Amino acid sequence: RVAREVGTDGRLGGQARVQGVAGTWKDLTDNVNLMADNLTDQVRNIATVATAVANGDLSKKITVEAKGEVATLAETLNGMVDTLRAFGDEVTRVAREVGTEGILGGQARVSGVAGTWKDLTDSVNFMADNLTNQVRNIAQ
Numbered sequence: 001r002v003a004r005e006v007g008t009d010g011r012l013g014g015q016a017r018v019q020g021v022a023g024t025w026k027d028l029t030d031n032v033n034l035m036a037d038n039l040t041d042q043v044r045n046i047a048t049v050a051t052a053v054a055n056g057d058l059s060k061k062i063t064v065e066a067k068g069e070v071a072t073l074a075e076t077l078n079g080m081v082d083t084l085r086a087f088g089d090e091v092t093r094v095a096r097e098v099g100t101e102g103i104l105g106g107q108a109r110v111s112g113v114a115g116t117w118k119d120l121t122d123s124v125n126f127m128a129d130n131l132t133n134q135v136r137n138i139a140q
Contacts (some may be wrong), residue, residue, distance in 0.1 A: 009031040012040040086110050094128050104132040
C-alpha cells in the first residue's frame with residue numbers, strides 16, 4: 001500500500017503500520033517506512049524551494065540530504081537559484097548606478113550565464129550603454 005501511495009500515486013507521507021511483525025518482516029516494514037520518509041522529505045524540500053523561486057524569493061536553497069539523481073537535481077536547482085540571484089543583483093546594481101546615482105558606464109557582469117540569461121544580461125547592458133551615451137551627448 002505505501003509503495004503504491006508514495007511511489008505511484010504521489011501521495012507523500014504514507015507509512016506502513018503492521019501490528020505484531022518481528023524479524024525480517026519488521027526490518028522490511030522499517031525500510032519501506034524509511035524510504036517513504038526520505039522520498040517525502042526530499043520532494044517536499046525541492047517543492048518548497050521551487051515554489052519560493054516561482055514567487056520571487058531567491059533566499060531558499062535545497063538543504064535536504066540526498067544521494068544519486070536526487071542530489072544531482074538538488075545541486076542543479078541550487079545552481080539555478082544562485083544564477084538567478086546573481087543576475088538579479090547585477091541588474092539592480094546597474095539600474096541603481098546608471099539610473100539613480102548617475103554613475104555612467106555601468107555594465108552587468110554575471111559569470112557563467114547562457115541562453116536567455118545571457119540575452120537578458122546583454123539587453124540590460126545595451127540599455128545602460130544607450131542611456132550612458134545619451135547623457136554624455138547631452139552633456140557635450
